[in-house]
């Protein structure tokens with residue numbers, strides 16, 4: 294049996310934690326002993342801090358937009374001054390500006406990128422050196438099925454959410470030697486973001502607090518590194534980016550050959566999940582029958 298996760302002595306920042314999923318994450322981390330910095334806009338974090346305090350936990354509100362790099366740095370500096378360390382960062386804050394791409398304003402596209410992708414980059418950058426010095430850190434990026442698989446009307450959001458997967462993949466590699474582990478969460482939760490998308494009966498199955506155990510697993514000492522964990526309605530899955538074995542057509546390959554052999558090329562028989570970008574080139578050389586000494 295896995296022993297209970299104890300976050301005593303750990304300091305966590307959860308962004309956008311004044312409501313929805315972030316609130317549920319903050320409550321769970323605090324209940325396991327973490328001191329939690331509850332970030333959100335305006336005074337949204339205050340009620341969550343009060344809830345945590347009432348339950349005997351320790352929390353502090355931090356009001357700022359994750360899209361404002363200077364304000365984020367000030368939030369992190371204040372947390373360091375008070376708590377002396379930052380072990381956990383849950384990048385959760387987010388907004389929607391849904392429209393079909395034909396009608397989408399590029400200013401809204403930029404705004405969504407600024408909050409989700411730059412917001413997570415700002416927060417991560419602000420804690421990164423501290424985590425390196427501590428030789429310990431756990432970071433969660435909140436991605437979405439929308440980015441991973443696409444959703445009508447969410448081009449801006451999907452682009453930002455898949456950007457977070459790329460950020461996670463590379464930071465997981467760069468952080469590994471400092472025991473900084475970076476993972477993605479792909480949640481489904483009945484929050485204001487989901488309003489009107491599912492009928493109420495189905496929506497009621499997606500309680501936000503059913504997602505938070507996935508976050509706790511990803512910020513624990515035993516956390517994996519570079520996983521994309523999906524969670525909703527008490528179900529948990531792993532999303533993997535895989536490559537097919539493909540076909541080696543050689544130097545005379547034409548576009549027509551590619552289209553003609555599409556079925557063979559896309560066969561998932563023996564597909565695999567590369568562990569770093571260079572695996573693609575390695576595979577291509579191997580398929581082509583080229584062997585180089587490392």
Ligand SMILES: NC(=O)c1ccc[n+]([C@@H]2O[C@H](COP(=O)([O-])OP(=O)(O)OC[C@H]3O[C@@H](n4cnc5c(N)ncnc54)[C@H](O)[C@@H]3O)[C@@H](O)[C@H]2O)c1
Pocket residue numbers: 308309310311312313314315332333334337357358359360384385386387388408412435436437438479480481482483484485486487
């Ligand atoms: N609910 C779902 O099913 C679902 C699915 C996939 C991904 N997500 C992601 O999960 C995260 C949480 O979403 P939610 O469903 O709880 O939505 P929500 O709207 O209930 O919560 C988002 C929170 O982020 C805060 N926020 C927005 N902009 C901010 C900013 N610039 N700085 C700081 N805080 C800001 C909001 O005030 C709000 O409290 C988001 O990143 C969202 O994209 C949610």
